[in-house]
Amino acid sequence: MSWVIKAFSSSIGKKLVMAITGLALCGFLAAHLGGNLLLYVGAEQYNHYAEALHSQKLLLPIAEVGLLLLFVMHLVTAVRTTLENRAARPIGYEMRQSKLPPGPFLKPASSVMYGTGIVVLLFLLLHLSDFKFELRNPAVESETPFAKAQILLRDPLTAIVYIIGSFALGYHVLHGVQSAFQTLGFNHPKYNSGVKTLSTLFALVVALGFSSFPLWAWAFHSK
Amino acid sequence: MSPTMSLTLKVWRQANPTSAGEFRTYKVHSISPDQSFLEMLDVLNEQLIINGEEPVAFDHDCREGICGMCSLMINGQAHGPERKTTTCQLHMRKFKDGDTIVIEPWRAKPFPVLRDLVVDRSAFDRIMTKGGYVTVNTGNAPDGNAILIPKENADKAFEAATCIGCGACVAACKNASAMLFVSAKVSQLALLPQGQPERTQRVQGMVAQMDSEGFGGCTNTNECEAACPVGISVENIARLNREYIRATVVGLT
Ligand code: FES
Numbered sequence: 357m358s359w360v361i362k363a364f365s366s367s368i369g370k371k372l373v374m375a376i377t378g379l380a381l382c383g384f385l386a387a388h389l390g391g392n393l394l395l396y397v398g399a400e401q402y403n404h405y406a407e408a409l410h411s412q413k414l415l416l417p418i419a420e421v422g423l424l425l426l427f428v429m430h431l432v433t434a435v436r437t438t439l440e441n442r443a444a445r446p447i448g449y450e451m452r453q454s455k456l457p458p459g460p461f462l463k464p465a466s467s468v469m470y471g472t473g474i475v476v477l478l479f480l481l482l483h484l485s486d487f488k489f490e491l492r493n494p495a496v497e498s499e500t501p502f503a504k505a506q507i508l509l510r511d512p513l514t515a516i517v518y519i520i521g522s523f524a525l526g527y528h529v530l531h532g533v534q535s536a537f538q539t540l541g542f543n544h545p546k547y548n549s550g551v552k553t554l555s556t557l558f559a560l561v562v563a564l565g566f567s568s569f570p571l572w573a574w575a576f577h578s579k
Numbered sequence: 580m581s582p583t584m585s586l587t588l589k590v591w592r593q594a595n596p597t598s599a600g601e602f603r604t605y606k607v608h609s610i611s612p613d614q615s616f617l618e619m620l621d622v623l624n625e626q627l628i629i630n631g632e633e634p635v636a637f638d639h640d641c642r643e644g645i646c647g648m649c650s651l652m653i654n655g656q657a658h659g660p661e662r663k664t665t666t667c668q669l670h671m672r673k674f675k676d677g678d679t680i681v682i683e684p685w686r687a688k689p690f691p692v693l694r695d696l697v698v699d700r701s702a703f704d705r706i707m708t709k710g711g712y713v714t715v716n717t718g719n720a721p722d723g724n725a726i727l728i729p730k731e732n733a734d735k736a737f738e739a740a741t742c743i744g745c746g747a748c749v750a751a752c753k754n755a756s757a758m759l760f761v762s763a764k765v766s767q768l769a770l771l772p773q774g775q776p777e778r779t780q781r782v783q784g785m786v787a788q789m790d791s792e793g794f795g796g797c798t799n800t801n802e803c804e805a806a807c808p809v810g811i812s813v814e815n816i817a818r819l820n821r822e823y824i825r826a827t828v829v830g831l832t
Contacts, residue, residue, distance in 0.1 A: 363827040366786055367756075367796040368820055437796050441754035444688050444795030450589070450602065451655035451681045455662060455751065455805035466800040467753065535799040541824060543817030 370437050375536035377430040382529060382558065384423055389565045395572070399502040406501035431477070438470050465531035472528040479521025486514070509573035519567040526563025533558055584610045584676040588623060590635055591683045593692050596699075600692065602681075612672035616659060617642060617649060619671050620682075636695040642667040644808065647743030650750070651696055652683040657747035657806040665745065665808040685746050687755035689792040700746050702792040703760060709788040710781030711764045713773045732770045739767035741809045751806030754795030759803040761789050762819035763811045769822050779830045782822040 363369050391409070394402040410416065456464070465472070485491040486508050496504040509515060533555035537543070542551070585608045593600030607623050614622075617639050624634035640648040649666040653659035659669045674680065684692050689702040728736075740763075748759035765782050768774030774781070797816060804813045 359827070359830075359832055362832075363823075366823075367758075367790050367794070368786055368823045371796060371820070372824070437798075441756070441795035441798070444755035444793055445686050446688055447686055449652060449655055449683055449686055450591075451652075451683070453655035454802060455656050456802060457805075464800070466798060469798065531799070538799050538813070538817050539797075539820055541817050541821030543814050545814075 367437075367440075370433050371539045373429060373433045374437070375539035377426045377433070378529075378532050379536045380426050381423075381430060382533060384426075385525075385529070385562055386558075389562065392569060393565070395502065395505060395569060399500070402502045402505075403500050427480075431473075434470065434473055461527075465527050466535065469528065469531060472524045475521065475524035476528055479517070479524065482517065483521070505569070506573050509570040512574060515570035515574045518570040522566035523563045525566065526559045529562055530555055530559035581612050581672075582676070583608070584612065584671065584674065584678075586610055586619070586674065586677070587679040589679060589681045590623075590696070591692075592635070592695055593684075594694065596691055596693055610671050612670065614671045615642070615667055616651070616653065616669040616671065617667050636693075636697045638697050639667055644668040645743060647745035650685050650698065650700075650745055650747070652681075652685060652750055654681050657685070657751040658745075658808050662805065663808055663810050665743075668808075685750040687746075687749050687794065689755075689757075689794055690746060690749065698746075700744070702794070703744050703746065703757070705792065706757070706761060706785050706788045707764065709784035710777060711768070711785065712777075713768060714776060715773070726772050728771060736767050736770040739763040739770070739811065739815055742767075742807075742811050743809060745808060747806045747808060748803035748811070749794065751802045752795065752797075753800060753802065754798060756797045756803070757789050757792070757794040758797040758816050758819065759807065759811055759813065761785050762813075762815035765822055766815040766818045769818065778822070779826045782819065782826045783830060783832070786819075786823060 364373055391405055394405050486493070487504070490497055493508060496507050499507060509518065534551050537551045537555075585606065588605045588607060589602050590605060591600060592603045605623055605627075607619065607626065610619050610622065617637070620635060620637055627634050638648045638650050640646040642649070644665045644667060647665075649658075651658065651666045653666065653669070658664060658666045660673055661669055682696065684690075684696045685698045685700075687698075690698040690700055693699050742760060742763035744760060746757075746760070749755050749757050752759075765785060768781060769778055799813070799816075801813050804811065
């Protein structure tokens, strides 16, 4: 199996690790968003979904460990490649100008992946400490899942931080999805515009979808 | 005759690979908008020689955009502001009278500065020795068109083959990655029947050499494509990735 390790440790191999783990994590995002959207269907449906999920005593821990592994691989490879890429140019330029046509944003998503990645990591840590470990507000433990989401998200500061996190996540996957296709060798004139549309749509759905929850809690369920 | 220009040049000067180097500012006058960028540097050098100073060393050979020797970072852009143009083909009419122009060498760990604006690009040669070739029978030249090649593949291979190996992709990439160069060289041969015998070992060998030279990795920023003076497409990088995946699956090592 040494050939597998060798293949994944080259520069292209590390790109492949980023692409595969990134796409898998996008799959998780889609599922997570889908589940959360039940908040809009109704308290009963959402609570039912959350209880069904947490009653999976075998599958849930396996999925959690799997996600953690994917995440750690994505993160470790990102740090490694970033350090290597910086080392490839020990002396920088006095002046730097892009030759790419200007995009709609101040900086293209591809050039701020490390930055948006760090914001996403911090957001994830906060989110886990809020919802999984209930560190900031231990009182929510006794609440139903629906009430817990409301109580945690309606705090204005939390809402703002969650919205920033969601948009950073959206900007991250905007480049991530189409980049993953390119890395996996999927580049074809017939499909390229489709891939671009897909990643833009996915980024929009992620950014708007996840940021809608704190807005909803804040707007409709504040005390 | 069109009016001439006076320019301020901020040029990287470095006596040898180990010395520190610094920017020096020079003024040049009577520059014609029809001169090429290198001809403008020739004017500067004549001026320096008359003043008893060392002329600025820069790489060039053909001065017609085909050899890939000229290599300057001009105002932070590889080969200057014009797309699909080498430094030698860049005209001074792209600049305005009174402009300040910053001129730097390519910056990448595998491209050490030899002197002033000249860098050592033999890392590319070492990559080429690991697979940038095909084996052919010696003896009589084969019949033309004896091997049938789909037009589309021939076109794509030709496009990839137009890479002049100047290193602008490395210079422009924020990661100093050589992926566009390697992908052009791998694609050119992978697309043709003549390239099949070494297909698997080619991509493995060239990628391994690229990595050991210390180039960075690709983050699909596409700055290389925009900087390439002959317009090599990042489609080739996707093909390089496919070739790499294929070689990993079918290769013996
Ligand atoms: S000098 Fe030959 S390409 Fe510029």
